[in-house]
Amino acid sequence: MTQQLRTVLGDLVSVNSRLTRLAASASGNTESPAIWRTIAVLRDLGPMRLGELARVSRVSQPTMTKLVRALDERGWVRRIADAGDARAWLISADPSGIAALDAWREEIAAVLEPTFDDLSDDEVATLAASVEIVRSRLERARAARMAGDVA
Amino acid sequence: MTQQLRTVLGDLVSVNSRLTRLAASASGNTESPAIWRTIAVLRDLGPMRLGELARVSRVSQPTMTKLVRALDERGWVRRIADAGDARAWLISADPSGIAALDAWREEIAAVLEPTFDDLSDDEVATLAASVEIVRSRLERARAARMAGDVA
DNA sequence: GATTATACATAGCCAAGCTATATAAGCTGC
DNA sequence: GCAGCTTATATAGCTTGGCTATGTATAATC
Numbered sequence A, B: 001m002t003q004q005l006r007t008v009l010g011d012l013v014s015v016n017s018r019l020t021r022l023a024a025s026a027s028g029n030t031e032s033p034a035i036w037r038t039i040a041v042l043r044d045l046g047p048m049r050l051g052e053l054a055r056v057s058r059v060s061q062p063t064m065t066k067l068v069r070a071l072d073e074r075g076w077v078r079r080i081a082d083a084g085d086a087r088a089w090l091i092s093a094d095p096s097g098i099a100a101l102d103a104w105r106e107e108i109a110a111v112l113e114p115t116f117d118d119l120s121d122d123e124v125a126t127l128a129a130s131v132e133i134v135r136s137r138l139e140r141a142r143a144a145r146m147a148g149d150v151a
Numbered sequence C: 001g002a003t004t005a006t007a008c009a010t011a012g013c014c015a016a017g018c019t020a021t022a023t024a025a026g027c028t029g030c
Numbered sequence D: 001g002c003a004g005c006t007t008a009t010a011t012a013g014c015t016t017g018g019c020t021a022t023g024t025a026t027a028a029t030c
Helices: A002-026 A033-045 A050-057 A061-073 A095-116 A121-146 B002-026 B033-045 B050-057 B061-073 B095-116 B121-146
Strands: A077-081 A089-093 B077-081 B089-093
Touching: A002 A095, A002 B002, A002 B033, A002 B095, A002 B121, A033 A050, A033 A061, A033 A089, A033 A095, A033 B002, A050 A061, A050 A089, A061 A077, A089 A095, A095 B002, A095 B121, A121 B002, A121 B095, A121 B121, B002 B095, B033 B050, B033 B061, B033 B089, B033 B095, B050 B061, B050 B089, B061 B077, B089 B095
Parallel strands: none
Antiparallel strands: A077 A089, B077 B089
């Protein structure tokens, strides 16, 4: 059972990488996955400080500084001064960023759809259930991290 | 239904990106996903020419040239001269490359396991089924491509 | 109020991705 | 049998995403 879980986790990450390449190459999209991932996190979890955003996204703080700058240049996030701590900013997804994210999702979905359009209802439900499983575990990993579980 | 499929595909790619970051940051692994993806393709589909490997992996030919060089330097692939066409090479996964891939999979599985260790048998089965669904579609996309479906 | 800790920015590196182009080998037509 | 097109891989040069190390400014503490 444990072995089966391990195999599945390895397969999951492995097959993910190929799916990502398919999505990226099939769409002519020029923006990077990191940009979309960052907006998605902000949309799902709400405004937060840059450092917290980095931890949640599992990238280093300097990497997030770069990403936020790129997002800011496109007008897709807003930097709000944190009243009470002049060092910090609250990063918030701008409506235009959410709209761009939605457009990107539409685009990759449209591109992938032909490859997946013969899925049965059950198979679609299986994919949806898996997405929820992974999402819930990501959320748990985040919560554990916030609780100071891991450095 | 179509809308549901589209939403699921968008979610799938989106959540993948976060899972990839979790796997990368939780493991101290220094090798890149592209390296592992390439060996996995070679292992699953057998030896092939560099150009075909690039098409199957959905990267450009120069990108694959770089990856194959990196793999060759580590001794993880072999370049076999193609008898009958002096321009081409057959790229083959070396046993040491397969072993390294297996070790990497073990490592990320071990790192992710604590986050996923309370999954029920049903949930594990759901993830496994999803992996198979995606894998089968990737294979189909590859076959369609080989048939000259897309440039 | 000097020291230490924290939040973010900067510098500088490497890898992965791309397009454009070069090189070398095969293929075709005459 | 070689001129010229096509094909297979390599090289050049760029951008972005990732990292560590370090700088700078503000809080927090003693």
